Amino acid sequence: MSKMKATYGGDAEANYTRSLKIKSGILFAWCVILTIVCLLPIYILIINATRSHTEIISMTGLGTLFAPSSHLSENIKNLSTKTSDDFSIMIGYKNSLTITVCSTFLTVFFSAMTAYGIRVYDFKLKDAAYTAILLVMMVPVQVTSAGFVKFMINLHLTNSFIPLIIPAVAAPSVVYFMVSYLKSSFSQSIVEAARIDGCSEFRIFLQIAIPMMKPAIAVQAIFAFIASWNNFYTPNMILIDPNKGGTTNLRTLPMMLGILQSSQKTADYGMIYTCIALGIIPIIIVYICLSKFIIAGVALGGVKE
16 A cells, blocks of 8 residues: 555656646747747847848848848948938937936936835825826826927927936836835835934935845836937937037937938948947947846845845
8 A cells, every 4th residue: 555655656746747847848948939039130130230231122031131241340330431410320329328328317316216205204195196106107208298398498498408318307107116116125124223323314215225226226227228218209309400500419329310211212221220230239238237236136035034
């Protein structure tokens, strides 16, 4: 009888192990498929950046779709030498970096401060204020764009980076994410202990809350950077006269790319793909730099005391 139980137990364990291996294999295969689907467009973009305009428009068949060419340096040289009142890739890079870095910092810092205040402090109309933030999050940008542009014209702030940077202070979706993060991983007792030790409120936020919010800040910094870097809609409305009298080119990199694509007869697709490929480099760098904080936060959250 004991031998039959041992045999039955061994068979059950073997079946469980086999089932677990099958599920793991299916999940691994699915992850590989998703990875290929996500990376394939980027790979094709990089491959097209190595081709000339003639090779791209005459390309036929799958055999040539994945084969790199040798015109990358030529495309980069053409981009760097194509300088006019309307187009300059270096000026586009500088303008986009200025707007994106400043707006990303304002977004994550003031959103973290707002979320900290909602989580830590008890004040009248606290729930109403948080509800108002959530309601603003549901309003599309396109709905308020006409009024926003008119307001900026009345303030004489068009053809300026200020309307593209300062409004980043108000980011309802980022506040919502950080409030949710603080509710799950931030204890009020830490704040009370710091107050007993004599820390000021702002110092508690900077030296205690901010380090504990690094994973949430890293995630939202990546999203905010990507959204601002790729933003074409708002700069195109605010920078009405991007050349500003012919003295300063205020166009961002997406606007420069739009200039390259605007002329169908003289468009150089090799230059266009190269410009797009160069445009995703800062996004990749930011993700590589900030992803370690995300991984560290996940690892920290998985440890139970």
